[in-house]
Amino acid sequence: MKPQGQKILLLIALITFMTGYSQIKVSGRVTFKSKGVSEVNVTLKDTYDGSTTDAQGNFSFETSEKGDRKITFTHPKYETVEKSISLDDQAIILNTDLKEQISEIDAVVVSAGSIEASDRKRATTLLTPIDIYTTAGADGQISSALTFLPGVQKVGGTEGLFIRGGTGTESRIFMDGSLINNYFSNSIPGIAGRDQFNTSLFKGNIFSSGGYSALYGQALSGALMLESVDLPDESSYNLGVSPIFLNAGFQKLADSKNYSFGASAGYSMLNLMQKVFNFNTNFIDAPQGLNGDMNFRFKTKSGGFFKYYGMYNSNKMGVKSESLEPGYDFSLIRLDGKNTYHNLSFRQKFGKYLLNIGGSYSYNRSDLNFSTETSDIESNKTRLLTDGNYVNFKAVLERKINKISAVRGGFELNNTDENLNFEEVQKHYKDLISSAFVETDLGFSNALSAKIGIRAEHSSFLNKNNIAPRLALAYRLAKDWTTSLAYGLFYQNPESKYINRPADLGFQQSQHYIFQVQRASEGRTLRFEAFYKKYDQLIKTFNVTPDKEQNQQVQTALNNDGYGYAKGLELFWRDNKKTFKNIDYWISYSFLDSKRDFLNYPVSMKPSFAADHTLSAVVKRFIPEWKLGANLSYTYAKGRPYYDIASKFEDGKAINYTRNEGKLKDYNALNFSINYLPNLGKKDSKVFPVLVLSITNVLGSKNVYGYNFSVDGSRSSAVVPPVNTFVFIGAFISFGVDKTDDAINNNL
Numbered sequence: 001m002k003p004q005g006q007k008i009l010l011l012i013a014l015i016t017f018m019t020g021y022s023q024i025k026v027s028g029r030v031t032f033k034s035k036g037v038s039e040v041n042v043t044l045k046d047t048y049d050g051s052t053t054d055a056q057g058n059f060s061f062e063t064s065e066k067g068d069r070k071i072t073f074t075h076p077k078y079e080t081v082e083k084s085i086s087l088d089d090q091a092i093i094l095n096t097d098l099k100e101q102i103s104e105i106d107a108v109v110v111s112a113g114s115i116e117a118s119d120r121k122r123a124t125t126l127l128t129p130i131d132i133y134t135t136a137g138a139d140g141q142i143s144s145a146l147t148f149l150p151g152v153q154k155v156g157g158t159e160g161l162f163i164r165g166g167t168g169t170e171s172r173i174f175m176d177g178s179l180i181n182n183y184f185s186n187s188i189p190g191i192a193g194r195d196q197f198n199t200s201l202f203k204g205n206i207f208s209s210g211g212y213s214a215l216y217g218q219a220l221s222g223a224l225m226l227e228s229v230d231l232p233d234e235s236s237y238n239l240g241v242s243p244i245f246l247n248a249g250f251q252k253l254a255d256s257k258n259y260s261f262g263a264s265a266g267y268s269m270l271n272l273m274q275k276v277f278n279f280n281t282n283f284i285d286a287p288q289g290l291n292g293d294m295n296f297r298f299k300t301k302s303g304g305f306f307k308y309y310g311m312y313n314s315n316k317m318g319v320k321s322e323s324l325e326p327g328y329d330f331s332l333i334r335l336d337g338k339n340t341y342h343n344l345s346f347r348q349k350f351g352k353y354l355l356n357i358g359g360s361y362s363y364n365r366s367d368l369n370f371s372t373e374t375s376d377i378e379s380n381k382t383r384l385l386t387d388g389n390y391v392n393f394k395a396v397l398e399r400k401i402n403k404i405s406a407v408r409g410g411f412e413l414n415n416t417d418e419n420l421n422f423e424e425v426q427k428h429y430k431d432l433i434s435s436a437f438v439e440t441d442l443g444f445s446n447a448l449s450a451k452i453g454i455r456a457e458h459s460s461f462l463n464k465n466n467i468a469p470r471l472a473l474a475y476r477l478a479k480d481w482t483t484s485l486a487y488g489l490f491y492q493n494p495e496s497k498y499i500n501r502p503a504d505l506g507f508q509q510s511q512h513y514i515f516q517v518q519r520a521s522e523g524r525t526l527r528f529e530a531f532y533k534k535y536d537q538l539i540k541t542f543n544v545t546p547d548k549e550q551n552q553q554v555q556t557a558l559n560n561d562g563y564g565y566a567k568g569l570e571l572f573w574r575d576n577k578k579t580f581k582n583i584d585y586w587i588s589y590s591f592l593d594s595k596r597d598f599l600n601y602p603v604s605m606k607p608s609f610a611a612d613h614t615l616s617a618v619v620k621r622f623i624p625e626w627k628l629g630a631n632l633s634y635t636y637a638k639g640r641p642y643y644d645i646a647s648k649f650e651d652g653k654a655i656n657y658t659r660n661e662g663k664l665k666d667y668n669a670l671n672f673s674i675n676y677l678p679n680l681g682k683k684d685s686k687v688f689p690v691l692v693l694s695i696t697n698v699l700g701s702k703n704v705y706g707y708n709f710s711v712d713g714s715r716s717s718a719v720v721p722p723v724n725t726f727v728f729i730g731a732f733i734s735f736g737v738d739k740t741d742d743a744i745n746n747n748l
Contacts, residue, residue, distance in 0.1 A: 024087050027060035028094040029053075030073055037075065037098060045070040045082070063087065077101050077446075100445050132199050134620055136631040137671030137696055139728070141195040142205065143184075146224070147635070148616045150529070150570035150588040151209035154637050154667060155609050157705035157719045159184040159193040163209050164533060165566025165594030165610050166221030166510075169495055173224045174216065175202075176307065176345040178360035179414060181390035185289070185315055186337025186366045190708070190719045191281070196291070196313050196339070198264070203229045210512040210531055211486030214437045214453030214470045215396060218414070220492045220510040220535070228307060228343075231260050231297055238264070242730030243272050263294040273726075281722040285318030285334060304348035312340045323372060324710035324717060328380075330373040339364040354398040356410075362390040388418040404443030411436045418496055425554055429496045431461035439470070447476040459493055459507070466491040466507050480521045486514040494539040498557040498599075506560050509536045523578035529570045538562025538598035542654040543647035555600055558654065564596030564604065585619040600645045602656040608706065611637040611667070627677040637667040644709040644716070659713035668701045687735060694728040697721075 030040045036057025043050035044063055050071075051061040066087050071094065073081040078098040085092055131145065132138055138145040143161060147154050153162040160168015173183045175197075184193035206225040216223045232251045240247040249264025271286035293311035300306070318334040325331075345358035365387040372380045391414075398408035412435040420427050439453030453470040472486040491507040499505070511534045519526040540562050541555040574586035591613055597604040615636045622629045644660035673694035697703075706719040 023062040023064055024066075024089070025060065025062050025091040026071070026085070026094065027058070027091070028096065030057045030059065030096050030098060032078065032098045032100070037078070040073055040075045040078075040098070043072050043074070045072055073098065075101075128204065129199050129202065134629060134631050134673070134675060135618055136633040136673040136694065137635070137669065138633075139694070139696070140199055142197075142199055142202075142224070142226070143195055146207060148586075148588065148618055148633060149207070149209075150527075150572050150590045150614075151222075153592075153609060153611060153614065154635055154669075155705065156192060156667075156703070156721065157190055159187065161222065161224065162609050163222040164531060164568065165564075165592055165596075165607060166533075167607075167609060170219060170221040170492065171223065172216065172219040173226065175226050175309070175343050175360070176228055176358050177215070177225075177356060177394050177396065178343055178345065178358040179218075179390075179392040180341060180343075180360065181362035181388070181392070181416075182339045182341060182364040185313060186335060186339065186364070188317065188319055188333045188335050188368065190705075191317075191319070191722060196311065196341075197226075198293070201228055201295075201309070202226045210533065211470070211472060211488045211514045213451070214439045214455040214468070215408070215410070217412075217435055217437075217455050217457060217468070217490070218433065218492050220490050220508060221533075228309060230305065230307070231257065231299065232262075237735040239733045239735070240266070240730060241733075242728065244268055244270055244728070245730075259296070259298040261294070261296045263292070265292040266290075273723075277723050277726065279723045280720045282320045283317060283722075284320045284332065285316060287315065287317040289313060289315035300348075302348065304346060307345045308343070310340070310342040312338075314338045320373070322717065324708065324715045325372075328372040328374050332371045332373055332378065334369045336367040336369075337365065352400050354400075356396045356398070357394070359391070359393040361392075362388075364388050364390075382423060384420075384422040386418065386420045388416065390417075391415040402443065404449065405441055407438070407440040409436075409438035416496065420497070422554065425500050427500060429461070429499060431459055431493065431496075433460075433493065434458045449474050457491060457507075462493065462506055464506050466509075477517075480519050482518050482520070484514075484516040484518070486512065486516075488512045494557055494560075498539060498541050498555050500554060500556040503557050503559065505539065505557060506537055508538050508560065508562075510534065511536075523576045525572065525574045527570075527572040529572075531566075531568060531570075533566040535562070535564040535566075535596065535598070538564060538596065540597075541599045542656060543600055543645070562596070562598035562601075564594070564598060564607075566592065566594035566610070568592040568594075582622045582624065583619065584622075585617070587618075588614075588616045590614040600647060600656045601643075602645065602658055605643070606641050608640055608642050611640050613638040629675040631673045631675070633671045635667065635669050639664040639666045640706075642706050644707070644713050646713060660707075660709060660716065662707075664704050664706070667703050668699070669697045669703065670699050670701075671696050672698050687733060689731055689733045692728070692730050692732065696726045696728075697724055700725045 030037050030053050038053055038055045038057065040053040041050065042053065042059045044065060047063065047065060049061055049063040049065065051059045053059045068084065068086050071083050071085055073096050075098065078101050081096055081098060083094065083096065085094065132142055133140050135145050135148060146152050146161060151164050155162050158168060161171040162168050163171050173180045183196060185196050187193040204227045209222045212223045232253050235251060235253045237250045238248065245266055245268040247264060247266030249262065251260060251262035253260045267290050269286060269288045274283060274286055291311065291313040293309065296308045298306045315337045316335060318332065320330050320332050323329060323331045340363045341360065343360045347354065347356045368384040370382045371378050394410065394412040396408055396410035398406055400406050414433040416429065416431045418429040435455060435457045437453065437455040439451065442450045451472040455468045456465065458465045468489040468491055470488040472484065474482055474484040476482050490510045490512065494505050494508060513532045514529065516527065516529045537560040539557045540559050541557050543555055569591045571589045572586065576584045592610055594607055594610045595604045596607050617634045619632045620629060641661065641663055643658055645656055646659050647654060647656050673692065676691040678689060678691065702724055704718045704720055707716045708719060709716045
C-alpha cells in the first residue's frame with residue numbers, strides 16, 4: 001500500500017475511534033423546596049465522572065460512557081437520590097429535587113420546661129455530677145444544685161423541690177424510671193432533710209420544671225428523672241474523710257467486663273462542728289447518721305442489662321428551743337428515723353423494640369418525740385410516729401419509627417401503705433394508683449418535631465379516674481435558635497397526711513402552658529422561658545390541735561375547693577470556657593407571680609414559699625498548672641410572705657382566718673469552695689486524692705425562712721438555718737483508678 005493510502009486509513013480509524021468515545025454533556029440543577037443547593041456531589045455511578053453543584057445548585061460534567069447508567073446526588077443534610085439515565089450521542093439535562101436527611105443529631109428536640117444532662121447526643125450539658133460537686137453552696141447534693149437553676153425556689157426550712165409556685169411535695173423524683181418515695185432523709189420541723197442518694201451514683205438527669213412526659217405522673221409542678229451509671233470503667237476503691245463524716249466504698253468490675261458489684265458505708269456526726277461554730281439551733285442530740293448501700297449490674301449475652309441498687313439509712317437528732325407557750329421554759333423535739341430503698345431495672349432490645357421494666361420498694365419510719373421542760377424537769381411527752389411502705393412497678397415498650405420518631409407505651413402501679421399515730425389522730429392509709437400511658441415522638445423534619453402523649457390513672461382510695469393529655473412542639477428558627485411550646489394536664493392525689501377523717505376528695509389538678517426560645521451553640525446556652533400554671537381542685541383543710549401543750553397542729557382535709565395560679569418569666573445564660581479561658585459561669589433569673597387558696601388559707605394569697613424575684617450566679621475557675629479549682633456562687637431572693645393562720649368553728653362551720661402576717665427579709669447567700677488535686681507518693685502511685693474546702697454563706701447573712709407562732713398567736717420565733725456560716729473540709733481518695741485527668745478535663 002502506498003504511503004498516502006496508509007495515511008488515509010489511519011485518519012479514518014482515528015475519526016472512528018474519536019466518534020466511539022465522544023464526550024456527552026450531563027447538566028442540570030439540584031434544588032430543595034425550589035431553592036438551589038450547593039455542595040451536592042453529582043456522580044455517575046461506578047465511574048470517576050461527576051461534579052459538585054455551585055451556589056445556585058447548577059452542575060455540569062462530560063462523560064464518554066454509553067448506555068443505561070445511574071447518577072447519584074449526595075449531600076450530608078439530604079437524602080441520597082439515585083436516578084437512571086440513558087447515555088447516547090445527545091446532551092442530557094437532569095433536574096433533581098432533594099429531601100431533607102432526618103438526623104438524630106441535627107433534628108430539633110422538644111425542650112420546653114426541661115433541662116437535660118446526660119451522655120445522650122442531644123443533651124444540654126447542665127448539672128452533670130461534676131457540675132454539682134463543683135457548685136459552691138450545693139454541698140454535693142442534686143436538690144441543692146437545682147436551686148441555682150431558674151424556676152426552683154430557695155425555701156430552706158423544709159426539704160423538697162419548690163418549682164414555679166408549687167409546694168415541695170408537688171414534685172417527684174425518679175431513678176431509672178421508678179419512683180423514689182423517700183429521696184430526702186427524715187428531719188424535724190424547721191430543718192430540711194438532706195439528699196439520701198450519692199450524686200456519683202447517677203450519670204445524668206433530666207429536670208423538668210413543667211410540661212413533663214406522659215410516662216410520669218402524680219406531680220402538679222415538676223419531675224426530676226435520674227439515670228444511674230451502668231458498668232464502671234474499671235475496679236476502684238474510695239475513701240472520704242472529714243470532721244463530720246467518714247465513708248468508704250468499692251466498685252469491682254469483672255475481668256469479662258459484663259458485670260460489676262459494689263458497696264459503700266458511711267457515718268456522720270455534727271458534734272465536733274457544734275463546738276467550733278456558733279449554731280443558731282441548740283442540738284441537745286447532735287445530728288448523726290449511719291448509711292450503707294450496695295449495687296449489682298449485669299449485661300446479658302443478648303444485650304440486655306440488669307441493674308440493682310439498695311440503700312439503708314438511719315438518723316437521729318434532738319433540738320431544744322425556747323417555748324412559745326406560757327408556763328414552760330423550753331420545747332424539746334427528738335427524732336429517730338429509719339428508711340430503706342431498693343431499685344431493680346432491666347432493659348432489652350428486640351429488633352426495633354426497646355423494653356424497659358423497673359420496680360422499687362421504699363420504707364420510711366419517722367419517730368418524733370415532743371416534750372416540754374420547766375426548771376430542768378421534762379414533762380408533757382407526746383409521740384408522732386409515722387411509717388410507710390411503698391411499692392412502684394413500671395413497664396415501658398418503645399418502638400422506633402425512624403431515627404427521630406418513636407412510639408412508646410406502658411403501665412405503672414404505685415402502692416402506698418402508711419400508718420400514723422399522734423394523740424387522738426390514728427390512721428391507716430392505703431392506696432393503689434394504676435396508670436396507663438402512651439406517647440409518640442414525631443420528627444417531621446430536622447426543623448420541626450412534636451411529642452404527643454396521654455396518661456390515665458385510677459386511685460383505689462379516691463375511687464376515681466383521670467385522663468391527662470400532654471403536647472409539645474419544637475421548631476428551629478435558625479442554625480442555633482429553637483423555639484418550643486408545651487401544654488399538659490397533671491393530676492396528683494391529696495397528701496395522705498391531711499386525710500385524717502372521712503371526706504369526699506378527688507384528684508388535685510394543674511394545667512401547664514410553656515413557651516421557650518433557646519440559643520445553643522458549643523459552650524454557650526441562652527434560654528428564655530415564659531409559663532402559666534392554673535390550679536384547680538386543690539384541697540382545703542382546717543387546723544386541729546390534739547396537744548395544745550406542744551402547739552402541734554394537724555391539718556385535716558375538708559374538700560377540693562382550692563384553686564390558684566402561677567405565672568412567670570425565666571432567663572438562663574451559661575458560658576462554658578468560651579469567652580474566658582478556663583472559666584465556666586452561668587446566670588439565672590426567675591420572676592414569679594403566684595396566688596393560691598388552698599390548705600388552710602382563708603382567701604387567695606401569695607404562697608409563703610414563693611418569692612417574686614430570684615437571681616443566681618455561679619462562677620468556676622480552674623487553674624490546670626496548679627490542679628486547683630475555685631468556685632463561687634451567689635443567690636438572691638426577694639422576701640417571701642409569712643402567715644399565722646388559725647381555725648375556728650362558727651355556726652358549726654370550720655373557718656380559717658389570718659392572725660399575723662408579714663414579709664421576710666430578702667435572702668442573700670455568697671458561697672465559696674476550692675478543689676485541689678495533689679500528687680501523692682511516686683509518679684506511678686495508685687492513690688488519687690481530691691481535697692475540698694467549702695464555705696457556705698461566706699458573709700454570714702442572717703437569713704430567715706419563716707416564723708413559728710404560739711397556739712394563741714401572741715408569741716413567735718424565727719425559723720433560721722442551723723448555722724449562718726458553715727465551713728467544710730474533707731478529702732476524697734480513690735485507689736487504683738486515676739480520675740485526675742477526668743477531673744481536670746471537667747474542671748473539677
